[in-house]
Amino acid sequence: MILDKELHIRLMKSGDFDLMVKWLNDQRVLEFYEEPPSNLGRVINKYGPRIEGKHYVIPCIVEYKNESIGYIQYYEIPETELKKYDYQGNQNIYGIDQFIGEPKLWGKGIGTKIIQMMLNYLCNKGASKVLLEVKNDNVRAISSYKKCGFKRIKDLNNNLVLMEWIAKID
Structure with missing residues (x-):
């Protein structure tokens, strides 16, 4: 789907469920990703419909080397969700959520590259803006998002911050 020298973002498939269970049970990952510890059934219930195209969220797996x-x-982002953030509908506004599930690879600039690749991809799909929510104490992620051009918009409930990236129009 999206390919760079060492990084590849591809669509998630059912063979990835076990990986998701592994990552979603790592306390270091869950400290920053808004999800409870998981099991195979929960992963299948949540991500299965997404893989099958029965949900508006498109799940992808990131490969490095x-x-x-x-x-x-x-x-x-659906119009009802946009209203929650005080945005008007029909603006081609996308949302992204991500994590690196292998903590040994944190702090190496890989996350920043992944975000940049996805932003380029979404820009080519016509995105005018991209929004994300991040825990306000996730300093490493916030720094990465800022490097990619995201700006802090406002504080949300539950210690979350809304950040926005605006596509550059040529």
């Missing part, structure tokens, strides 16, 4: 290392999802 041919090893699966993380997860990223993207979606056009």
Whole structure:
């Protein structure tokens, strides 16, 4: 789907469920990713419909040097969700959520590259803006998002911050 020298973002498939269970049970990952510890049934129930195209969220797996290392999802934000953030509908506003599931790879600039790749991809799909929520104490992620051009918009409930990236129009 999206390919760079060492990084590949591809669509998630059912063969990735066990990886997701592994990552979603790592306390270091869950400290920053808004999800409870998981099991195979929960992963299948949540991600199965997404893989099958029965949900608006598009799930992807990130590979680094041919090893699966993380997860990223993207979606056009539904109008009802946009209102929650005080945005008007029909603006081609996308959302993304992601994590690197292998903590040994944190702090190496890989996350920043993944985000940049996804932003380029979404820009080519016509995105005008991309929004994300991040825990306000996730300093490493916030720094990465800022490097990619995200700006802090406002504080949300539950210690979350809304950040926005605006596509550059040529």
